[in-house]
Amino acid sequence: MFYRLLKYLYLFLIILALSCTRKTPKTLESQVIDKIHELNGSDENPESFAAPTDEPPHLYPPKLKFTKISADTLYLEVVNSYYLTQSMGSAGAEEYITKSGIALLEIDGIDYVDFSFPLGDHAYPGTFSKSGYKIREK
Numbered sequence: 001m002f003y004r005l006l007k008y009l010y011l012f013l014i015i016l017a018l019s020c021t022r023k024t025p026k027t028l029e030s031q032v033i034d035k036i037h038e039l040n041g042s043d044e045n046p047e048s049f050a051a052p053t054d055e056p057p058h059l060y061p062p063k064l065k066f067t068k069i070s071a072d073t074l075y076l077e078v079v080n081s082y083y084l085t086q087s088m089g090s091a092g093a094e095e096y097i098t099k100s101g102i103a104l105l106e107i108d109g110i111d112y113v114d115f116s117f118p119l120g121d122h123a124y125p126g127t128f129s130k131s132g133y134k135i136r137e138k
Helices: 001-020 028-040 083-086 089-106
Strands: 063-070 073-079 112-114 126-129 134-136
Touching: 028 089, 063 126, 073 083, 073 089, 083 089, 089 112, 089 126
Parallel strands: 073 112
Antiparallel strands: 063 073, 112 126, 126 134
């Protein structure tokens, strides 16, 4: 009798442990936001990293800010875009946009990523697809 009770208790604990480790699927938006936090290196609001108006803007690196998802397109705003467009050089800006775009395009359900920021010398806004090519300019 004692061993049967112990056996049932053991099975109950196994089932409980398995049910606690099962993860609920994340929504597309939460997957995107998690990836943006990873790319930004922080889960704080990207606006909190905005360059103060009394300091040179080239000292503050760019951060991605989630705007919306519409169908299969993710819309982003780049905070501190001056650093991206004027301070990183063409190769640095291209690497930043490519790295960010590829990371976000890996998420199922996202086929296009739209980067929004003021046009600069080394980078310009636009929409990128999974093929890695810029498909339209703003």
